[in-house]
Amino acid sequence: MLAAQIEAPEKARVIEAEKPMPGPGDVLIEVAAAGICGTDLHxxxxEYEAKYPLIPGHEFSGTVVAVGxxxxxxxPGDRVTADPNIPCNRCPACQRNEPNxxxxxxxxxxTRNGAFAQYVTAPEGNVFPIGDLSFAQAALVEPLACVVWGLKRVQIQPGDSAVIFGAGPMGCLILQAVRHSGAAKVIVTDTVPWRLEQAAQLGATETILADSKQDQRLRALSPRGYDVVIExxxxxxVFEQSITYARPxxxxxxxxxxPRDSRVTIMPYDIFRKDLSxxxxxxxxxxxxxxxxxxxxxxxxxxxLISHRLPLDRFCDGLELAEHDPKRMKVQFALS
Ligand SMILES: [Zn+2]
Ligand SMILES: [Zn+2]
Incomplete structure (x- = not known):
């Protein structure tokens, strides 16, 4: 089968790989769509805990072709997506029902071969039917599921005001999910005007170009600060500054x-004095x-949110686009 492999850091190529076989409890999926995520670039x-050589790809959809x-x-024939995360179900975190x-x-x-290939296997318990979603839509279930997890932790309240720093695919998913959770005002900032246009179309109540006037405009829009600030x-x-926009x-x-080893300077007194979370x-x-x-x-x-659709044999172009094209949102490979 055709597959995109990262052999070692900075070394990627499209190869002819062996088609995987579904082991006991596994489902073999013929991949239809698979999106590139920041994690793939890492x-x-x-810059990530991966094992090389690796066929990456964890946001995908396709059709079941065999089961173990x-x-x-x-x-066979079921249209599905799959949660890529496979917890051990044995460690203290799993035992506390904290599988992530x-x-x-x-x-x-x-940590195991993924969906930038014609076929991928997933444990049955990780597989989800997608109903009438298109394959392209279903390959975005995983990133939105990350947003849903955050939403459950953050607990948006009815009428909340929110500011989102970053209007890429994740920012635009968060924007929609936050509005749907009851936020009344959602302001989005980004350095790329084109992305802000997308955010406006997807329901941002205000968009702000992240330039030298951003700070002034954000504070003018909500002088007491925002209920929820989203980095x-x-x-x-950006994280360092974002905390200053939270209301008491x-x-x-x-x-x-x-970046893993980054450090920021924030004022702990503000967290204390303002009851911040x-x-x-x-x-x-x-x-x-x-x-x-x-x-x-x-x-x-x-x-x-899908800005580019490419065949898998253009994997390296896809990586390049996902990292550098100013008009990029989600870059997807369409396999069938
Ligand atoms: Zn991802
Ligand atoms: Zn575990």
């Missing part, structure tokens, strides 16, 4: 992925069903 650059021994819920904090978390496309850029400097009793949701959210935490429901109902639109 894996490419050697003991699989009961799926049969599993001490031996395995993941399709990170989606992963840029430490406000929340800061840390969603963007900062800083909330992280990591990956998916059994939130696929909710994510599928949000897309199926139309509450969250994902198709406008």
């Amino acid at each position: 894996i490419f650059h050697g 021994a003991g699989v009961e819920r799926y049969r 904090q599993c001490e031996q978390l395995a993941a399709i496309g990170v 989606v850029t992963g840029v430490p400097k 009793r406000g929340k800061l949701w840390m969603f963007g992925v900062p 800083i909330i992280g959210s990591f990956a998916v935490n059994r939130t696929f069903q909710e994510s599928i429901a949000l897309i199926q109902s139309g509450a969250v639109q994902v198709e406008p």
Whole structure:
């Protein structure tokens, strides 16, 4: 089968790989669509806990073509997506029902071969039917499931005001999900005007270009600060500033992925004096069903977020586009 492999950091190529066989309890999926995520770029650059050589790809959809021994819920022809995260179900975190904090978390496309290939296997319990979603839509269930997990932690309240730093695909998913959770005012900032236009179309009540006037405009729009401040850029400097926009009793949701060894300077006194909450959210935490429901109902639109569709043999171009094209949102490979 055709597959895109990262052989070592900074070394990727399209190869002819052996088609995987579904082991006991596994489902073999013929991949139809698979999206590139920031994590794939980190894996490419050697900045993530991945095992090389690796076929990455953890946001995908496709059709079941075979099932391993003991699989009961799926049969060939079923249209599906899969939660890439495979917790060990044995460690203290798993035993506390915190599978995203599993001490031996395995993941399709990170620690085992993923979906930038014609075929991928997934454990039956990780597979979800996608109903009438298109394959392109269903390949965005995983990123939205990460958003859903964060939302459950942050708990948006009716009428909340929110500011989102970053209007990429994740920022635009968060924007829609936050509005649907009851936020009345959602302001989005980004350095790229084109992305702000997308955010405006997807329901941002105001968009602000992240230039020298951003600070003034954000403070003018909500002089007491915002109920919820959402950091989606992963840029430490943005995180540092973002906390200053939270109102007293406000929340800061840390969603963007900062460099691992980065440090920031914040004023702990402000956290104390203002009763602030800083909330992280990591990956998916059994939130696929909710994510599928949000897309199926139309509450969250994902198709406008797909900026590029490429065949898999253009894998290296895809990586390049996903990292550098100023007009990029989600870059997807269409396989069938
Ligand atoms: Zn991802
Ligand atoms: Zn575990």
